[in-house]
Amino acid sequence: xxxxxxxxxxxxxxxxxxxxxxxxxxxxxxxxxxxxxxxxxxxxxxxxxxxxxxxxxxxxxxxxxxxxxxxxxxxxxxxxxxxxxxxxxxxxxxxxxxxxxxxxxxxxxxxxxxxxxxxxxxxxxxxxxxxxxxxxxxxxxxxxxxxxxxxxxxxxxxxxxxxxxxxxxxxxxxxxxxxxxxxxxxxxxxxxxxxxxxxxxxxxxxxxxxxxxxxxxxxxxxxxxxxxxxxxxxxxxxxxxxxxxxxxxxxxxxxxxxxxxxxxxxxxxxxxxxxxxxxxxxxxxxxxxxxxxxxxxxxx
Amino acid sequence: xxxxxxxxxxxxxxxxxxxxxxxxxxxxxxxxxxxxxxxxxxxxxxxxxxxxxxxxxxxxxxxxxxxxxxxxxxxxxxxxxxxxxxxxxxxxxxxxxxxxxxxxxxxxxxxxxxxxxxxxxxxxxxxxxxxxxxxxxxxxxxxxxxxxxxxxxxxxxxxxxxxxxxxxxxxxxxxxxxxxxxxxxxxxxxxxxxxxxxxxxxxxxxxxxxxxxxxxxxxxxxxxxxxxxxxxxxxxxxxxxxxxxxxxxxxxxxxxxxxxxxxxxxxxxxxxxxxxxxxxxxxxxxxxxxxxxxxxxxxxxxxxxxxxxxxxxxxxxxxxxxxxxxxxxxxxxxxxxxxxxxxxxxxxxxxxxxxxxxxxx
Amino acid sequence: xxxxxxxxxxxxxxxxxxxxxxxxxxxxxxxxxxxxxxxxxxxxxxxxxxxxxxxxxxxxxxxxxxxxxxxxxxxxxxxxxxxxxxxxxxxxxxxxxxxxxxxxxxxxxxxxxxxxxxxxxxxxxxxxxxxxxxxxxxxxxxxxxxxxxxxxxxxxxxxxxxxxxxxxxxxxxxxxxxxxxxxxxxxxxxxxxxxxxxxxxxxxxxxxxxxxxxxxxxxxxxxxxxxxxxxxxxxxxxxxxxxxxxxxxxxxxxxxxxxxxxxxxxxxxxxxxxxxxxxxxxxxxxxxxxxxxxxxxx
Ligand SMILES: Nc1ncnc2c1ncn2[C@@H]1O[C@H](COP(=O)(O)OP(=O)(O)OP(=O)(O)O)[C@@H](O)[C@H]1O
Ligand SMILES: [Mg+2]
Numbered sequence: 001x002x003x004x005x006x007x008x009x010x011x012x013x014x015x016x017x018x019x020x021x022x023x024x025x026x027x028x029x030x031x032x033x034x035x036x037x038x039x040x041x042x043x044x045x046x047x048x049x050x051x052x053x054x055x056x057x058x059x060x061x062x063x064x065x066x067x068x069x070x071x072x073x074x075x076x077x078x079x080x081x082x083x084x085x086x087x088x089x090x091x092x093x094x095x096x097x098x099x100x101x102x103x104x105x106x107x108x109x110x111x112x113x114x115x116x117x118x119x120x121x122x123x124x125x126x127x128x129x130x131x132x133x134x135x136x137x138x139x140x141x142x143x144x145x146x147x148x149x150x151x152x153x154x155x156x157x158x159x160x161x162x163x164x165x166x167x168x169x170x171x172x173x174x175x176x177x178x179x180x181x182x183x184x185x186x187x188x189x190x191x192x193x194x195x196x197x198x199x200x201x202x203x204x205x206x207x208x209x210x211x212x213x214x215x216x217x218x219x220x221x222x223x224x225x226x227x228x229x230x231x232x233x234x235x236x237x238x239x240x241x242x243x244x245x246x247x248x249x250x251x252x253x254x255x256x257x258x259x260x261x262x263x264x265x266x267x268x269x270x271x272x273x274x275x276x277x278x279x280x281x282x283x284x285x286x287x288x289x290x291x292x293x294x295x296x297x298x299x300x
Numbered sequence: 301x302x303x304x305x306x307x308x309x310x311x312x313x314x315x316x317x318x319x320x321x322x323x324x325x326x327x328x329x330x331x332x333x334x335x336x337x338x339x340x341x342x343x344x345x346x347x348x349x350x351x352x353x354x355x356x357x358x359x360x361x362x363x364x365x366x367x368x369x370x371x372x373x374x375x376x377x378x379x380x381x382x383x384x385x386x387x388x389x390x391x392x393x394x395x396x397x398x399x400x401x402x403x404x405x406x407x408x409x410x411x412x413x414x415x416x417x418x419x420x421x422x423x424x425x426x427x428x429x430x431x432x433x434x435x436x437x438x439x440x441x442x443x444x445x446x447x448x449x450x451x452x453x454x455x456x457x458x459x460x461x462x463x464x465x466x467x468x469x470x471x472x473x474x475x476x477x478x479x480x481x482x483x484x485x486x487x488x489x490x491x492x493x494x495x496x497x498x499x500x501x502x503x504x505x506x507x508x509x510x511x512x513x514x515x516x517x518x519x520x521x522x523x524x525x526x527x528x529x530x531x532x533x534x535x536x537x538x539x540x541x542x543x544x545x546x547x548x549x550x551x552x553x554x555x556x557x558x559x560x561x562x563x564x565x566x567x568x569x570x571x572x573x574x575x576x577x578x579x580x581x582x583x584x585x586x587x588x589x590x591x592x593x594x595x596x597x598x599x600x601x602x603x604x605x606x607x608x609x610x611x612x613x614x615x616x617x618x619x620x621x622x623x624x625x626x627x628x629x630x631x632x633x634x635x636x637x638x639x640x641x642x643x644x645x646x647x648x649x650x651x652x653x654x655x656x657x658x659x660x661x
Numbered sequence: 662x663x664x665x666x667x668x669x670x671x672x673x674x675x676x677x678x679x680x681x682x683x684x685x686x687x688x689x690x691x692x693x694x695x696x697x698x699x700x701x702x703x704x705x706x707x708x709x710x711x712x713x714x715x716x717x718x719x720x721x722x723x724x725x726x727x728x729x730x731x732x733x734x735x736x737x738x739x740x741x742x743x744x745x746x747x748x749x750x751x752x753x754x755x756x757x758x759x760x761x762x763x764x765x766x767x768x769x770x771x772x773x774x775x776x777x778x779x780x781x782x783x784x785x786x787x788x789x790x791x792x793x794x795x796x797x798x799x800x801x802x803x804x805x806x807x808x809x810x811x812x813x814x815x816x817x818x819x820x821x822x823x824x825x826x827x828x829x830x831x832x833x834x835x836x837x838x839x840x841x842x843x844x845x846x847x848x849x850x851x852x853x854x855x856x857x858x859x860x861x862x863x864x865x866x867x868x869x870x871x872x873x874x875x876x877x878x879x880x881x882x883x884x885x886x887x888x889x890x891x892x893x894x895x896x897x898x899x900x901x902x903x904x905x906x907x908x909x910x911x912x913x914x915x916x917x918x919x920x921x922x923x924x925x926x927x928x929x930x931x932x933x934x935x936x937x938x939x940x941x942x943x944x945x946x947x948x949x950x951x952x953x954x955x956x957x958x959x
Contacts, residue, residue, distance in 0.1 A: 012377060015861035016780030023773040023832060024784050027791040030829050034806035094693065097686055111694045117941035119890030121907045122934045125914055126700040129707065129923055130720060140719040170697065178949050231799045234892040238911055255801040265805065272801040283797045358852045379858030391849035395871035405857030
């Protein structure tokens, strides 16, 4: 009886239902559908074209023994750790300094943030040129008298990943700064005054009072940076194209290459599925927390 | 505004509403007569807004029926129910001028432009907001905003006006001013009005009848006088009246006498709703103004003054009889200081007796 | 940051400017700012030099005789593969992709966010959960099935295809942006409109959207920079005739016939960066607001 009553009322909700239909369709077909398809292909023996020969987890076995995939994983781990540490540190330092009532604040903010407005392709090409071992910074060092100086990281397999870190920190530090600055501005001025009255030195106030209060800003920045790590593709393509050798290969590029160039769909989708699982494992706790917050606010 | 009588009764029959597992209204029945001013009074979260939203059609009821003006409107759209509503946060459309705010609903309903203008002009005149008509809501003060919100309801020419705590965002003075305004409006329009508040002064001054709500239920439905003088239970007794009613705990002895360790009180003048049994524990409720000073009276009860609060026109003495606390309202000139012993008498007719469950005896 | 204790001045601020820590602060900020500006500077001076000067001088030196030859070459004569028409074609392709994608994705996102926040239709919760997750998932998970579906439907390698893809992947951010905005509005506003008899679309168009103008501006900024800067989706879905500027740029730089022309490469790179840079410098604080709003999802 209650159900019947509720149904009567759907009349006024009909336009909302219709308005939601495109998004629901996208979610069901283009998100869920494609994801399941990708997972399914990874369980088959597909090569150039998808087939339905179920082979269980064999592709994952192959993947676990694929040198290029292993290199990609190792690269992204190194990259991720260095990039996140550096971007968070530099971003926070910049924000903390800009927050000290400096002159030309908005100019400085613009300077630190403008790289973020540019694409990874542009970022990659600019840095590739500057790090060029024959005509870039190395030559500059030679010209100003350091004849033995070497700055050829971009062509050295053991160093190339650091060049990706430099470029992407340049690209993203401003974003962290913007988030942190918003967090700092959200801290009550009274807290600063109280701590000053207590005679605490500035660095102590930061470490023991302000940073703990900025958990939210750090969480946001971390989630954003971590996502960009997993998605890293364009930068590697533009800057090094995975080279030298496979020294700057990354998982996203592995998937693209095996999908569209090497024609090994099953392996590519197995790699994509692995990325998916990683993201879900990282995001799920955060999502749970956000969801609870939303539910408590009575939304969604 | 319109001379045509446009008044509707409202009736709720067994209305139940739940948000998921949380039940907010429980088989609620309520009859509001034509042209009546009903106030829903209750503490925060007791379901007043939910009830009002159900009448307006903004919340689906899970079971039960809602009738307005003799029609079952349970499943009708808000706009078809012949109601108008005023909200606590004013809920004015921020990007529209005052005029547009007031005419929006009429334009939606397809009314002709001259008629819309006429109604807006009339309503604006009644509320004295004519000179504000071309401003944006952000350019108005809180009191002006709420006037506009009332104006927006007024132009709808509805049979039932619903107010959800319309005054609670205003300061005390504006509140009093708009309260009288609403009362005048009710007299002028004769429309049925249902007014939600948790402010008892508003309830007592405005209402024809008050419905005191708590915990998904209406605790008492009656005239302000009834609710104040003959509260149906201890909750209503404490919730209405400021400062709150004082309670003395004791029991009934032979011959309808109320007895505590420190006092005995003859209850022969009290109008019992049911005959009390001997020995039953009861709470005796006394309003501060129903206590009189009786110097030299042999039967007077001695109370020790702990604190004196001058209130301008009168003063409050916070006293104790034995261990029990009793608040007494006295005239401002009474010479009284902490430590004094006051001889007090109660008028039996104005006492309130509650049984162990808190129900009126 | 201690201030002289015996100062008779009421303001304790002025001496600070001269204190060593203050100097250190400005030094650090200045050096970092120079580091952040270096790539832009290098790109600019390189693009203004002839190749001979690039080979002989160093990358930081100012051009002896600035010339815009590299820019005109990059715009209209640089080669990708066998065709040498510059990256102007990419620019116009990007515009053709950008305009419909921005409009469609914002319309769909705003409508969805609005429907979700006030009307709670069936499936809204599921959709919300899906959007929250998809915002973080790399495209590689969806790309191959999408390519297959698109070729089945007949929109593979077409403008319609790439616009749809941008709408699909813009949906999470756009919806959450608008949903969060609408959720922050008082519900009573919506109720008042319902009592006034306004329906779904009227409330949306006449009441909610006029209040959402700032959010719409933020959305436009986010989408313009995001779609302009996209590489992977354009590469896979746009088709050879519609390749966006970023893809063309990468092709130009990687097409080497004989000597590499770094000046042309850098001119092309700057040309590609021009649109987002303009958006950034024109929008200023709005851009910051945009990334902050896009960042704090939920
Ligand atoms: N959308 C909702 N979802 C879940 N619970 C709700 C929702 N709206 C209200 N409630 C719950 O229903 C109960 C009644 O709410 P209601 O708003 O009717 O109270 P109220 O009497 O108007 O309170 P107040 O005086 O604070 O306005 C509250 O306990 C509240 O927590
Ligand atoms: Mg309420």
